[in-house]
Amino acid sequence: MKRLRSFAFWSSCAALLAACGGGDLYVPGSGSPSGAPTTKGSFTSIVSFGDSLSDVGTYTPATSLAGDGTPPYFGGKFTTNETSNGQPDANPLGKIWLENIAASLGIVVTPAEVGFGASSVKCPAAAVPALATTCTAYGQGGARVTDPVGIGHDVGALTVPVVTQIANHLARFGSFQSSDLILVYAGINDVLVQFDAFAQTAAQAQADAAAGQITADQANLALFAAQEKAHAAMKAAALELAHDVVTQILANGGRYVAVMTLSDIVDTPLGNSLPAEVRPVLTGLSQVFNLWLREGLTGQPVQIIDTFALFKDAYANPGRFGIVNNTVPACDPAKISAITGGQVTDGSSLFCNATPGAPYNGLRTDADVNTWQFADSFHPTSGGHKVLGDVFRAQLQSFGWL
Amino acid sequence: MRTLRWLAVVAPIALTAPVAIAQSQNNIVKFAFTYYQPHSRTDGGIHGIGVPPGADAEVVNAATVLLTYERLLTPNVGVELVMGWPPKITAKATGSVAFLGDVLTARNLSPVLLLNYHFMPNEPLRPYIGIGINYTRFVDIESTLASDVKMTDSTGLAIQAGVEYRLNKDWELFAAIAKVDVKSKVVAVGANVLTATVDFRPITYTAGVTWRF
Numbered sequence A: 001m002k003r004l005r006s007f008a009f010w011s012s013c014a015a016l017l018a019a020c021g022g023g024d025l026y027v028p029g030s031g032s033p034s035g036a037p038t039t040k041g042s043f044t045s046i047v048s049f050g051d052s053l054s055d056v057g058t059y060t061p062a063t064s065l066a067g068d069g070t071p072p073y074f075g076g077k078f079t080t081n082e083t084s085n086g087q088p089d090a091n092p093l094g095k096i097w098l099e100n101i102a103a104s105l106g107i108v109v110t111p112a113e114v115g116f117g118a119s120s121v122k123c124p125a126a127a128v129p130a131l132a133t134t135c136t137a138y139g140q141g142g143a144r145v146t147d148p149v150g151i152g153h154d155v156g157a158l159t160v161p162v163v164t165q166i167a168n169h170l171a172r173f174g175s176f177q178s179s180d181l182i183l184v185y186a187g188i189n190d191v192l193v194q195f196d197a198f199a200q201t202a203a204q205a206q207a208d209a210a211a212g213q214i215t216a217d218q219a220n221l222a223l224f225a226a227q228e229k230a231h232a233a234m235k236a237a238a239l240e241l242a243h244d245v246v247t248q249i250l251a252n253g254g255r256y257v258a259v260m261t262l263s264d265i266v267d268t269p270l271g272n273s274l275p276a277e278v279r280p281v282l283t284g285l286s287q288v289f290n291l292w293l294r295e296g297l298t299g300q301p302v303q304i305i306d307t308f309a310l311f312k313d314a315y316a317n318p319g320r321f322g323i324v325n326n327t328v329p330a331c332d333p334a335k336i337s338a339i340t341g342g343q344v345t346d347g348s349s350l351f352c353n354a355t356p357g358a359p360y361n362g363l364r365t366d367a368d369v370n371t372w373q374f375a376d377s378f379h380p381t382s383g384g385h386k387v388l389g390d391v392f393r394a395q396l397q398s399f400g401w402l
Numbered sequence B: 001m002r003t004l005r006w007l008a009v010v011a012p013i014a015l016t017a018p019v020a021i022a023q024s025q026n027n028i029v030k031f032a033f034t035y036y037q038p039h040s041r042t043d044g045g046i047h048g049i050g051v052p053p054g055a056d057a058e059v060v061n062a063a064t065v066l067l068t069y070e071r072l073l074t075p076n077v078g079v080e081l082v083m084g085w086p087p088k089i090t091a092k093a094t095g096s097v098a099f100l101g102d103v104l105t106a107r108n109l110s111p112v113l114l115l116n117y118h119f120m121p122n123e124p125l126r127p128y129i130g131i132g133i134n135y136t137r138f139v140d141i142e143s144t145l146a147s148d149v150k151m152t153d154s155t156g157l158a159i160q161a162g163v164e165y166r167l168n169k170d171w172e173l174f175a176a177i178a179k180v181d182v183k184s185k186v187v188a189v190g191a192n193v194l195t196a197t198v199d200f201r202p203i204t205y206t207a208g209v210t211w212r213f
Helices: A002-016 A097-104 A164-174 A189-211 A214-253 A276-297 A309-315 A333-339 A381-396 B002-016
Strands: A045-050 A113-115 A119-122 A180-185 A258-259 A303-305 B027-037 B055-059 B063-072 B079-086 B088-095 B102-109 B112-118 B125-142 B148-151 B153-165 B171-182 B183-189 B193-199 B203-212
Touching: A002 B002, A045 A097, A097 A381, A164 A214, A180 A214, A189 A214, A189 A276, A214 A258, A214 A276, A258 A381, A276 A303, A276 A309, A303 A381, A309 A381, A309 B171, B027 B079, B055 B193, B063 B088, B063 B171, B125 B148, B153 B183
Parallel strands: A045 A180, A180 A258, A258 A303
Antiparallel strands: A113 A119, B027 B063, B027 B203, B055 B088, B063 B079, B079 B112, B088 B102, B102 B125, B112 B125, B125 B153, B148 B183, B153 B171, B171 B203, B183 B193
């Protein structure tokens, strides 16, 4: 039979002069980057672009104990903050993954911009001349890939988008260096914005269907259209990010460039709080972004760190990383509300302090920042960030860069 | 463009036809209507990010006209080329996404080359059977789900059985039933990337007139 088919195939090609070759069709996102360095880097800087997960303290002034933007501060990073340790050192407490990797390489990294609302300062570390080149952590909570109106922008968050973060780096430093370890990790806020829009349409459609104003099929079509719209926005954001990496980072001297995919936000307390039937939509937004990010970076000399697969594995096997609780946020919304005079009610880890004995400690009574993964509904504790840092570090080592 | 494709299909057959066997009336031309009844199934549905479980599609029935040319090599054995006006085939969503309705249309350019055996060549009512190959190319593909849809070509086995009934020296009636092996991988690229492998499993019912010369 196989023989007959094979004969039939070739004879038909000959007889019909048809273009039988070609084989399988190209499926976007099935390629890979290629040509990234494979040798150890001599890194003197870590240049990081992204959002709250890479934010080393942009909004610290918003956590002023006096409430007027002046120190001392009780928060500032999207994790379980610790303010008692002061100087950068080997102690991972209160630090995010980026700081952990920097510390392991003996590199100091400081925020590219610090402030809130109308007042912000670019490269505040430059006040100390020796630190003038350390302000290469551009990640800002709420930041999106291209849209300057990120999450929290309406209440004063800077949310400088990644495209502008990169432009700011070029404006300050002129170009990228081969001694820069460049880490690009953005898109989660685009997922959240698009998911929010989808959820609103979904709620409306369900309400209309329940009220008998539209049929079940019409409601399904409305949901489908909303999902398609969200997918289109995620595709656009991913291709924009890939384009930024290629035309702004690689074309301006970037050599050691790692780009993170997006993880599955379903694997967080936020995701767990959603109805089961909409979780796949949330997962899909990250996956669509990842597909087109990969497509946009196919053949480009970068490395991709696939947080989707890595975090899923870590979430499914918390014990391997010393995590005992990955469902309950370590920060207590009630305590944070009390500490902030009722201004922060959502338990945002930006305002969560974990310093033992401090009056502004916002942890739940039984929480442990080293063994609980999440600080709030999706940001990691300092222990969770240590896991991220270790996972990323292992990836960078596997590339041969460290 | 379509004319060109048809020429490309017909020309090599005409050139290689065995002219040495000079019998009377060993050329057979058929003109017929055909009803295309697929029994399609996919390899587990439509695949893609965010596609709900149970999302599937099936190809619906179509009709078209056929033109065939057969050259008899002996009174019993002939080589037949079947060409159809490419019918517009439609796939509709089924299963958990049935609410999407029709999701894809395409025309299938589907020539078939068959080796036929004719029983009782001197009787007025004669059965025949045939085996051969089908080549299918999908063109004019459009989908409501994606802006860019491609389908792989298909080459597969074709079998048929039919009867011919002689009206007079030159004209006959015929009817045939055929089963064709058509399988295509679909890749639909929009904001999302959807894939499916469709086994069309069509059975065609054909009836028409025959002219021998």
